[in-house]
Amino acid sequence: MIDDFLAGDLSDVEAAVRAAAAAEIMPRHRQLTDDEIVEKNGPHDLVTTADRLAEQHLTASLSRILPRSVVVGEEAVHADPAVYEALSGEAPVWIVDPVDGTRQFVRGETGFCTLVALAHRGELLASWTYAAALDTMAVAVRGGGAVVDGAPIRSGSPAPDAALRVAMSHPDYTTDAQKRALLGLNTDGIEPRPCGSAGLEYLAVARGEIEAVAFNWEYAWDHAAGLLLVAEAGGHQATLSGEPFRITGGNALPFTAARDRATADRVLSALRTGA
Secondary structure, three states, X not given: OHHHHHHOOOHHXXXXXXXXXXXXXXXXXXXXXXXHEEEOOOOOOEEEHHHHHHHHHHHHHHHHHOOOOEEEEHHHHHHOHHHHHHHHOOOOEEXXXXXXXXXXXXXXXXXOEEEEEEEEOOEEEEEEEEEOOOOEEEEEEOXXXXXXXXXXXXXXXXXXXXXXXXXXXXXXXXXXXXXXXXXOOOOOOEEEEEOOOHHHHHHHHHOOOOOEEEEOOOOHHHHHHHHHHHHHOOOEEEEOOOOXXXXXXXOOOOEXXXXXXXXXXXXXHHHHHHO
């Protein structure tokens, strides 16, 4: 079933992502009222009416597009953590982050996106990254490459001896051990900075606009779409142990996704020095 689906026309998925953003997200961009913004786990972890309604919209449409699939969305898991267990199940899984970069969205900025990925038995099969405020759509299909607005992209390799631009986890979200590891990026030849929307940072890696990301959290909705996008653009990813990142969890953190394997190895070496 899943192979036949991937071999077919996936334009319905892109249309569903665009429709959810048009119906539920963009009408609220720069129009949010205070009662439409809620703190989930503190002032840096926000959810808005747009997040909730866009996820509901996507859950309904994606379930229709692929019958007998299930949806693991950020807001559904917040309401019922058991939903996350579907990532380890037998059914195809849509992994949804309705508004990635909610803080930026709340501030009225353009640096947010909607992330959708399709996985089966822990393997990423396809992904969609849509920056609605910029009208930019990135799509990746396992073994089929990556495109942005229909044009193929390649991550390439950084210029020899160029400083590595690395977007990393915001310090507010790190344990002491993870903070020490991330501090290892403060070394010659690496230029770290706090990340914005994870999905847009992955897109920047896939386009060769930055060299790598380094994250210390593993929620699948933040990473699934971007990891496949980077991989299909020619990049490489690995956890602190050197093993590939698993969307089902239990990873050695932090981890990195980079423009190529050599860059990923340099970032991991710096993280291990810090750890």
